[in-house]
Amino acid sequence: MTKAEMSSSSDESVPLSESIKRKHENINYDLDSDYDSDDALSKQPKKKKKSKKHKNKKIKIKEESEESDDDEAISKKLEKKKKKKSKEKTVEKETDSLSKTIKKENSKSNVKKEEEEEEQQQQQQAEDSKEESYKWWEDDKTNDEGWKSLVHNGVMFPPDYKPLPSHIKLYYDSQPVELPPEAEEVAGFYAALLETDHGKNPVFQKNFFHDFLQVLKENKGTLNGIEIKSFDKCDFSKIHAYFELLKEEKKKMSAQERKQLRLERQKEEEPYKFCELNGRREQVGNFRVEPPDLFRGRGKHPKTGKLKRRVQPEDIVLNLSKDAPIPVPPEGHKWGEIRHDPTVQWLAMWRENIFDSFKYVRLAANSSLKGQSDLKKFEKARELKKHIDTIRKDYRRNLKSKIMLERQKAVAIYLIDVFALRAGGEKSEDEADTVGCCSLRYEHVTLQPPNIVVFDFLGKDSIRFYQEVEVDKQVFKDLIIFKRPPKQPGHQLFDRLDPSILNKFLQSYMPGLTAKVFRTYNASKTMQDQLDLIPNEGSVAEKLLRYNAANRTVAILCNHQRSVTKGHAQSVQKANARIKELIWQRIRLKKAILQLDKKQRKKNPKYFSEIDDLTKEDEIEIHEKIIERETEKYHRKFLRENDKRKFEDEELLEEKVLNEWLEKVEALKEEFKEELKTGKVEIKPALNTVEKLEKQIERLDLRIETSSIQLKDKQENSEVSLGTSKINYIDPRLSVVFCKKFGVPIEKIFTKSLREKFTWAIESVDENWRF
């Protein structure tokens, strides 16, 4: 990998506040020269010049006090709804408090009762949403002017910091350190990540430590005079161990405690979960303000580990109707600003301190606003169908254009269209070095005549894009030209291009056409084509497998990856072993058949041939595995049983009992030994005829097949993430049509939340719909 080394030193020895504000100098480039006369380097090397301007506009507070009287209408409305609900719940509440008093004597029935209540609540909610659901997709009026009214309760703040117990401390040079709570919190953020990749990353450590010292300084240093200077002398392990302990305790919590906690949580977030948009109740998405933490940048991020500071109400801008009641800010605080901008979709926003960019609180994915944008996105992609032929014809022609800019545009669009590359905007120094189409550099493509191209670069989220592909002959020639000396590593391949030039050009074909539309278009198109190939036959499970295979093609096209889970290799191994064992069982049954009737082998040699494939070593291995498993089983059973008895004050089982159990295993072991020696198998007495054995074998065949298919699926999916394309790229109507036509329940394909997000698709499409 030739990833350019990034200087991550820019923040060293600069106080936090300074580093946030600092502007990078703008560098002047010589931009004029004439490319076509071969001065390819006019812009090269393209230094990262995007400087971070920090407006630090103090968010002004517009006083909106006069408005508060007009709110009544809406608040009344809200109240009415609440009343309706609370009326229904008063009864429940009474029984609730009642049951609480009985709780101690009769906790079991209480759990049941609570469960019932919750079920009722959920049903109630489901009914509510059904009754209120607004089918915007059946409306033809378009809401171009933005929302008409927006009423909400603001945002939910994370809890205040709770200092560690006094015996849990940071150690410096083996001395306990008394930290002010503000600094202790930051130390805790790091301690929590101590054993993770982040915690071990030197850049992360450096950035964390810098900001940690800064916070310490802001709070007048340690309380016991210890001066912290070196990261290496800091020992976070006690804090880390304490967090681990907390985790353990949390794991051990009983069902009731969990439920209690969940109920509390639900109650707390209740006011924030919904808002009223144009008079209708809609779900809010991320109503929780992001809690302070260490910034976990992905890939080689220069800023990873920096402190993401706590957001105060004063940092937050709320956006709502003029006549909406203004949510009450937390005690002793004021909102940064109240705004009434119906042209935007956010309910609240704040500026974060890592990049000085904005974070928004917006509606949930199942909201009408998001749904409408989504539909619009897919309709735009479908619109591209009408233009794609022209566009392709044009870029093929322009691959040979005399004008270099045209040639670059042509190649870029080719890459975006064929390999689903992203636009590739410019990035600044203090971000990870990742690229897309327009920002590809010399070192990211290797050319192997006659027309093989190797792409190797880090894309969004520092996910590697590696592909060896054959390209159009002319594209290959153009890439040679784009890489011609004096260009060298570090130089831009498309030195005349950026996404805005490209997008402007694309708009000439179709209004609203941009680079990203190609990804949506090609993803959905691919899905349609793949689904068309699926025959309408077989079980639902088979159809699902086919659907997932189609989904996977799309995910691969879009390079949607996921890291293999830690247990993956192991679980594949386990599954393999399981299959091996099943085969072994099958072989044993076949042997048993031959023991009953030797002539069978002559009749069907192929059927029995696998018997010879089983080696002694394999057999021994399987035997050992089974013995091991059985032994473990009894040990576990023993421990569990005694745990239970201890708890219930009963007499404990003696070691003797365990040994008795284990004798069974010993017996099995002997049997296996015997079997190995003589080659004779002993099968359950019930299976005493050839027919019965054959039937059993048939069953095994089936199990082996399904296990094998599942395993294959699992392996093929281990590095591919299907979710992203399902959520963002594949027109949901394709999936709906598939389900309708093939008799597959939609629940098999869309989870509950996806069904809510895609209700517009589920309810609006008949089975003849095509992308």
Add this chain to the structure above:
DNA sequence: GTTATAACTTAGTAACGTGTAG
């Protein structure tokens, strides 16, 4: 044109919770 800003979509993963094998 270039650069900055704002607002929106897309993305992987950690945390959570649930179904199911044993």
Add this chain to the structure above:
DNA sequence: CTACACGTTACTAAGTTATAAC
């Protein structure tokens, strides 16, 4: 019935793009 693997959701980082400002 439990344990645990696995699917789902919550979270927030990291993109794109339109538009304003220079």
